[in-house]
Amino acid sequence: MICVSGVKLQLPTGPPTYSIYSSIFPLRRGRGLTGLKNLGNTCYMNSILQCLSNTPQLTEYCITDRYKNFISRSNKTNGQVIEEVAALIKELWNGNYKSVASKDLRYVVGQYQKIFRGVDQQDSHEFLTILMDWLHSDLQTLLVQPRTQETISAAEKAWMDFTKYKESVILHLFYGQMKSTVKCVACNKESATYECFSNLSLELPPNANVCYLKQCMDMYFSGERIHGWNCPGCKTKRDAIKKLDISKLPPVLVVHLKRFYADPADTGAYIKKQNYLRFPLENMDMTPYIARAESRSITPKTYNLYGVSNHYGSMESGHYTAFCKSANYGRWFKFDDQTVTALDASAVVSSAAYILFYTWLPPMPVET
Ligand SMILES: [Zn+2]
Numbered sequence: 001m002i003c004v005s006g007v008k009l010q011l012p013t014g015p016p017t018y019s020i021y022s023s024i025f026p027l028r029r030g031r032g033l034t035g036l037k038n039l040g041n042t043c044y045m046n047s048i049l050q051c052l053s054n055t056p057q058l059t060e061y062c063i064t065d066r067y068k069n070f071i072s073r074s075n076k077t078n079g080q081v082i083e084e085v086a087a088l089i090k091e092l093w094n095g096n097y098k099s100v101a102s103k104d105l106r107y108v109v110g111q112y113q114k115i116f117r118g119v120d121q122q123d124s125h126e127f128l129t130i131l132m133d134w135l136h137s138d139l140q141t142l143l144v145q146p147r148t149q150e151t152i153s154a155a156e157k158a159w160m161d162f163t164k165y166k167e168s169v170i171l172h173l174f175y176g177q178m179k180s181t182v183k184c185v186a187c188n189k190e191s192a193t194y195e196c197f198s199n200l201s202l203e204l205p206p207n208a209n210v211c212y213l214k215q216c217m218d219m220y221f222s223g224e225r226i227h228g229w230n231c232p233g234c235k236t237k238r239d240a241i242k243k244l245d246i247s248k249l250p251p252v253l254v255v256h257l258k259r260f261y262a263d264p265a266d267t268g269a270y271i272k273k274q275n276y277l278r279f280p281l282e283n284m285d286m287t288p289y290i291a292r293a294e295s296r297s298i299t300p301k302t303y304n305l306y307g308v309s310n311h312y313g314s315m316e317s318g319h320y321t322a323f324c325k326s327a328n329y330g331r332w333f334k335f336d337d338q339t340v341t342a343l344d345a346s347a348v349v350s351s352a353a354y355i356l357f358y359t360w361l362p363p364m365p366v367e368t
Pocket residue numbers: 184185186187188189231232233234235238
């Protein structure tokens with residue numbers, strides 16, 4: 001078991017046994033199965049919040065008040081976003097309500113980002129990306145010893161440049177790192193840069209009604225030829241191959257599917273790609289996409305799905321829901337605003353899938 005910032009990151013040792021869990025930790029009826037009221041097109045928020053609430057390591061961190069020891073008050077959001085998210089997660093897990101309203105959280109996020117203030121529909125991916133950044137910043141108080149420059153790799157140095165030697169539980173759970181390599185086709189000279197990510201944003205293949213997540217991953221990581229790269233080896237402009245590889249895989253891997261794109265006819269509208277995407281519920285293998293230098297690192301490389309943010313309809317007048325696998329119940333549920341219903345695992349894959357939450361952490365029950 002690894003323990004970072006007070007969170008147990010247990011490496012999977014075998015298939016989870018729910019019967020053992022539920023006999024040790026008797027479950028109060030309805031825990032984690034509380035709906036979120038719609039406050040006027042807030043289904044995009046609700047959908048993301050339910051996926052986060054079904055991330056056991058994050059939920060336990062909130063419910064047990066451990067987050068309170070790590071709040072930053074001197075950052076851009078003054079620790080307010082984690083406080084409201086934690087308060088809401090507590091309400092979702094106390095088993096007292098059929099549904100609750102996220103009014104206080106919505107008020108706080110609206111204060112820091114205007115687009116979340118009104119009653120217009122917003123993009124759940126944009127909300128998630130901004131929320132992750134705020135939550136990380138609100139908890140970014142774990143000091144890391146700076147290491148001497150000679151002993152660290154370029155990837156580690158880039159990670160330290162990003163964190164500024166201050167980490168958070170959000171960083172440890174959700175953030176990975178991408179290596180981008182540009183290689184000259186004439187002399188093979190390489191140049192690499194690194195970037196941290198809290199989710200991967202994948203294109204869907206064009207002209208395919210049915211496609212596989214693996215195709216999207218293969219496209220994303222396949223590399224592309226670029227022209228006019230200033231090669232430091234040849235000292236002139238050359239064609240080069242630009243390729244992405246993962247240099248750090250996070251315990252929770254969030255994958256966004258780029259379903260919306262601007263109308264090529266320049267109408268200002270967004271068009272939605274309705275591809276039916278097939279994606280694995282278990283054992284998604286990320287090994288092929290890991291940078292060679294990092295491939296021997298010890299973290300698991302296969303992931304299981306536990307949350308999906310779904311989008312139905314068009315961008316302007318659409319609706320969001322979440323499908324989440326409850327770690328305490330060991331089965332799937334549909335979270336549609338205030339309504340929560342059981343869902344058969346066979347219904348999780350649908351053409352509405354928009355953001356996928358994968359993890360290599362075992363589905364530990366939330367203990368309070
Ligand atoms: Zn060259």
